[in-house]
Amino acid sequence: MNTIQTVCPYCGCGCGLYLHVEAGRIEGTSPSKLHPVNGGSLCVKGWNAHEFVSHPDRLKFPMIREDGRLRRASWDEALDLVARKLSGIKTSYGPDSIGILSSAKCTNEENYLMMKFTRAVLGTNNIDHCARLCHSSTVGGLAAAFGSGAMTNSINEIPEAKVLFVIGSNTTEQHPMIGKHMLEAVDRGAVLIVADPRRTQIAEFAHIHIRHKCGTDVALLMGIMNVIVNEGLVDVDFVRRRTENFDAFEEILRRFPPDVVEGITGVKAHDVRRVARIYSMEKRSMLFYAMGITQHITGIDNVRACADLVMLTGHIGLPMSGLNPLRGQNNVQGACDMGALPNVFTGYQPVSDSKTRTKFERAWRRKLPGGPGLTVMEMTDSAYEGRLKGMYIMGENPLLSDPDLSHVREAMKRLEFLVVQDIFPTETAEYADVVLPASSFAEKDGTFTNTERRVQLLRKAIPPVYESRPDWEILGDLMTRMGYRMNYRGAYEIMEEIALLTPSYGGIHHHRLQEGFGLQWPCPDGNHPGTPYLHRRKFARGLGTFIPIDFVPPDEPPDREFPLLLTTGRISFHYHTGTMCRRTMVLDREEPECYLEMNPLDADRLGLKHRSMVKVTSRRGSIKVRLYVTPRIPEGSVFIPFHFKEAAANILTNPAVDPNAKIPEYKVCAVRVEPLHAPREVEKPPVVDLEDLRIT
Amino acid sequence: MKSEWVLSKDHLSYWLRQLRNERELIGPLRDGGKDILFRTVDMLHEIVLECPSSLPSPKGFLFPQYEAMFSCRGLSLSDGSDGKREISDLRDRTRRVIFGVRSCDVSAVRLLDAFCLGKLRDPYYEERRRNTFLISLVCNNPDPTCFCLGLGTGPYLEEGFDIQMTDLGDRYFVQAGSPEAVRTVRAMNFFFRKPRKVDYEDQYEVFLSSKARFRKRINLEGPRQAILSGKVGDDFWQEVTDRCFECGGCSYSCPVCTCFTVTDRINPEGIERARLWDSCMFKGFTRMAGGVLPNEKRVQRTKRWYYHKLVHYPRTTGKFGCVGCGRCAVACPGKIDMARTATKIKGLALKEEVE
Amino acid sequence: MRTASGKRTKAENIYLPVSGRIEEIRKKTEDVSLFRVSTASPLRYTPGQFFMVSVWGAGEVPISTASLCEDDLFVEFCVRKAGTVTGAIHSLQEGDRLWLRGPYGNGFAVGRRANGDVLLVAGGIGIAPLRPIIQMFAKDGSAGSVTLLYGSKGPQDVVFMDEVQVWRSGGIDVILTVDRANCDWRGSAGLVTDLWHRARVDFSRATAYICGPEIMIKSVMRDLSLFGMPDERIITTLEAHMKCGVGKCGHCYSGPKYICTDGPVFSYKEIKEYSLLG
Ligand SMILES: Cc1cc2nc3c(=O)[nH]c(=O)nc-3n(C[C@H](O)[C@H](O)[C@H](O)COP(=O)(O)OP(=O)(O)OC[C@H]3O[C@@H](n4cnc5c(N)ncnc54)[C@H](O)[C@@H]3O)c2cc1C
Ligand code: SF4
Ligand code: SF4
Ligand code: SF4
Ligand code: FES
Secondary structure, three states, X not given: OEEEEEEOOOEOOOOEEEEEEEOOEEEEEEXXXXXXXXXXXXXXHHXXXXXXXXXXXXXXXXXXXXXXXXXXXXXXHHHHHHHHHHHHHHHHHOHHHEEEEOOOOOOHHHHHHHHHHHHHHHOOOOEEOOHHHHOHHHHHHHHHHOOOOOOOOOHHHHHHOOEEEEEOOOHHHHOHHHHHHHHHHHHOOOEEEEEOOOOOHHHHOOOEEEOOOOOOHHHHHHHHHHHHHHOOOOOHHHHHHHEEOHHHHHHHHOOOOHHHHHHHHOOOHHHHHHHHHHHHHOOOEEEEEOHHHHOOOOHHHHHHHHHXXXXXXXXXXXXXXXXXXXXXXXXXXXXXXXXXXXXXXXHHOEOOOHHHHHHHHHHHOOOOOOOOOOOHHHHHHHHHOOOOOEEEEEOOOHHHHOOOHHHHHHHHHHOOEEEEEEOOOOOHHHHOOEEEEEOOHHHOOEEEEOOOOEEEEEOOOOOOOOOOEOHHHHHXXXXXXXXXXXXXXXXXXXXXXXXXXXXXXXXXXHHHHOOOOOEEOOOOOOOOOOOOOOOOOOEOOEOEEOOOOOOOOOOOOOXXXXXXXXEEEOOOOOOOOOOOHHXXXXXXXXXXXXXXXXXXHHHHHHOOOOOOEEEEEOOOOEEEEEEEEOOOOOOOEEEEEOOOOOOOHHHXXXXXXXXXXXXXXXXXXXXXXXXXXXXXXXXXXXXXXXXXXXXX | OOOEEEEEHHHHHHHHHHHHHHOEEEEEEEEOOOEEEEEEOOOHHHOOOOOOOOOOOHHHHOOOOEXXXXXXXXXXXXXXXXXXXXXXXXXXXXXXXXXXXXXXXXXXXXXXXXXXXXXXXXXXXXXXXXXXXXXXXXXXXXXXXOOXXXXXXXXXXXXXXXXXEEEOOOEEEEEEOOHHHHHHHHHOHHHEEXXXXXXXXXXXXXXXXXXXXXXXXXXXXXXXXXXHOOOOOHHHHHHHHOOOOOOOHHHHHOOOOOOEEEEEEEEOOEEXXXXXXXXXXXXXXXXXXXXXXXXXXXXXXXXXXXXXXXXXXXXXXXXXXXXXXXHHHXXXXXXXXXXXXXXXXXXXXXXXXXX | OOOOOOOOOOOOOOOOOEEEEEEEEEEOOOOEEEEEEEEOXXXXXXXXXXXXXXXXOOEEEEEEEOOOOOOOOEEEEEEEOOOHHHHHHHOOOOOOEEEEEEEEOOOOOOOOOOOOOEEEEEEHHHHHHHHHHHHHHHHHOOOOOEEEEEEEOOHHHOOOHHHHHHHHHOOEEEEEEEOOOOOOOXXXXXXXXHOHHHOXXXXXXXXXXXXXXXXXHHHHHHHHHHOOOOHHHEEEEOOOXXXXXXXXXXXXXXXXXXXXXXXXXXXXXHHHHOOXXX
């Protein structure tokens, strides 16, 4: 039996784990005891990370669509076809008629190569990935305020913190190992403040749980800052030396006294004051946020408000003191770092900057486009309108993850040529012209960057299953076929190239990652030990900028026709669109069907029974789910997890996007819930009370 | 028959090399980030003897997390033959020797033996167990989480081991506990010599000093009594449960837990029936047809876990279903674990008494 | 490192099923069918025992024996289509193979001539394990009176409607009830627990055998106990999630008992003592 040290393929915590390999087969998983993130624990997904690897549903060989059906093909045949078709589309319609979706599930090396392929070989900037759907507002919002968008602290600093302010994150379920550290901090006496409309597990531990109305985060945060300013809790020194534009900001802040905020958010003015005082008075205050902040049309504003709050109090640039966006996917941080975005190269170097472009042009020996490319949603729109002709989708499943699925489906149908490269057949692959089987995390080398910027080595435990190949190999092969010779001998050679072109990754090489648990960027040179917390003496952009923001209500508030507010999210037993975890026995058994959470008061009013089937309808479509009545969710709101293809929540969600980040508003839309069957007349009321039946 | 010998430290690797000729040698090795894991030993000098306890326990060598049970080829549903021919039993028959096992883990294997090799013998476990030979070391560096001392499952054992070795500085005191172990040592007796008085004295001293190193002294009998006398109410279990992440780590990491589930996979090569670790901490563990969940509330599951180990195990076997290895304390993200829970129960019971 | 995989060892494997042939399938209701299965080697089982029945590729599920073991050559299973595996079983046809291992469990300790009255209470598919007892009494008679109280969802859901006449002529008092009646229905409507007055049994001397959904079991047991039936003579069979049937997988573990090996048949006394039901 051999054990292979690697990284969990699920969430952004980036837990260290070992795969146990016996006779070429992965027999088990175990946590790394000394790992700074998970320290001996794993969540249920991690403990079962090995199971899907050898699942019989894995894509086994390349497939080509012929007469409407996919048939088995050889790698040569499939890749030649892709090369020919993409080159064809490029010559006849221009490079910008091709769109690329890269993947937060793939390694840094693969994302880099995909980015290189897009820009150098295809000659377009149309590359994006699912970070658009979860954290593009972070990247945009924090870049403007600080100059770089990532968690400023390290996960293992959390237990030492004194105040934890968690907003819009269901941490124990979605970032379990960060949740673990938070509980540890609470045990050690830290004050926990949770702002979340739902009563999540972490909220059970909160000293203060704020249940503001969905979509009113800006107002809440502005209210808190208003109190901080009025009560003289501002870190004046910090604001003066390290930030700019405070005056303009203060102007707007005046519009948000606590009682006004109470009207907008439903949070008692008293609580707003309490939070403001607790958060600002303790230096070791960490602010955390996740998708509850970012997935709104005001996503960027929400993020900016968080940034303003930490600057106002000077809670940044120190250990145990900072602003911490919790990134979802295991490598969403890395995919962004690698420039799988329409407007930047690696390390957020803008494509519009001619000096940067020249650097890349010289390294890659190709002329590069300077205008920004299309985002995920723009690609679908553009495909829908027939302007985008070809798409190459690596490890993503827009047909379950994007909002307004009916629209996406039509867009995919209209494409002239669609390539899907994945480990499992996905909904999107049903529309593909070519399907390429990729290797899973256990079958390849590479690096993942977790949410605290820790770049960690992924190690190959078993050879690729069936005929699958690692994504980087496939891309390299394809690029060669398209006339751009690529001959990396291993993922480590790609990493060397990344280090060469990316200042923040300058000292990150595979050989340095072999021992220990990775390096946290920025790591500019080969001797640099990595950076546990950011913005120490100065912000990445120099001075931090206060950005004045105003409260904008959600795009689609509930009304008479659609009286309930729907918010979507994940649950701990599943992950995103479920391609991996729903093929893991224990995980799928746990929550085999989609459900809708509703407050008992609403359920009573609508006459709906716990565990009955209901129909949920929004302006865009409707799905059938099982009703789960629970006080976890406040009155007037309902919650649906979005992992289930039989009842895809994103049929309902609103595609309205943040004007800048272009992130869709997953967290708020208006719906109506009806019973699926006419409520059954109970002929005879039950004779006995269930409680009486308990036999002891 | 006294099956006790002394082995000079210089001879250890020779001896292990001999053992390796016949068996796969498994030992505690450091992996990547300095974690200790049991795996196949390539270089004998890489074995770490002075190390914290491994995560996971060596349970996986006898009861792996994923184990193929049968493969079934070319089976047509309507074929009238008896069909046995197409089904092959995938029992693992690798002969293994696991070196450097801790006493608590040996005690756990004994509990597994009693459970799996009882009236109805689990063939997969049986085959692996028959082919596996455990060499345990008297523990001289318990982790802060260890509490085998109070349970009599460590740091050294009086009986129940295959081979137990005590580190006497320059040599090992070797005790063989099973006929097979005696045979193994005898077959290579040129490495070993008979113990002398001083060896016994030294061994006793090591026993004493290893006992002195424990930070935790936890007795599970008190908590058991408290539970039986009804002092531990549901509100206590609710409080414990509030911190549960439902990760299953407590069961996965526990060397005594044996629950599994079975799954059929239709591979291109044929159908495979496999079993995999499961945990009663999941609500789906008891899911019944039509989605009925008898243990839907988390608190019912936590309670079940502790009741099994603290109440039902002693009732049926006379022993606790815990050997004090402390792994649940490491694995649990919510910091719920046997030691902590037992301590809390004791506190609770004491409080009641005072009141 | 895996040696000689594929070869069968001599030591027997308690998880290895043997193949049976489906001789006959009789559709009983919309979602319940009766499967008659024969095996090459003789079968010995008693009422209340169960087999782990499997379809390769779909999985294994516990199914009670629904027939009286008379000539060793076959066993009948009455299966309700409830999910993956039971669905796969329903997709099989006569002549197909079904894989079995067992019988497992303790079964009902019911003598051919029970002294005193016998009360059988069934709900839905719960009639299946009771059918062999009914058949037995219908054939041989009993010392006292035998009453079957059988509740179903609706008139179409009465599983052994075609056998009721045979049972009645065998001297069994069959009382049928449905939750929702229609105009053709001539039996009663309501829960079985509403029909105690119809059962002509001396509760204090009778023995009861109960099988059905958990809620029903609980209320029936409680009522019978109140009527003065001794707890050890209120006998039921419990259902649990089962993966092995042989006391190893842990799924069916409840209180200190394994439903699969210590049960599935328990008396009310045991159920209370070990708190087997919630
Ligand atoms: C002792 C005993 C006797 C039974 N006798 C009969 C019978 O005679 N006729 C009949 O129709 N049904 C009987 N059942 C119920 C039957 O076993 C379930 O309906 C069946 O397991 C459902 O499996 P599925 O895969 O079709 O359902 P799914 O809902 O697809 O699967 C449910 C999951 O739970 C597992 N499971 C294990 N045990 C059970 C269980 N008891 N109930 C539900 N799921 C379970 C299944 O293996 C599967 O993994 C009996 C159950 C027990 C315990
Ligand atoms: S917390 Fe995240 S990274 Fe860690 S095991 Fe769970 S899914 Fe994997
Ligand atoms: S319950 Fe905890 S301490 Fe006891 S044996 Fe299991 S893992 Fe070890
Ligand atoms: S290890 Fe802890 S958190 Fe995980 S299931 Fe067990 S008790 Fe719950
Ligand atoms: S069914 Fe496996 S233990 Fe009872």
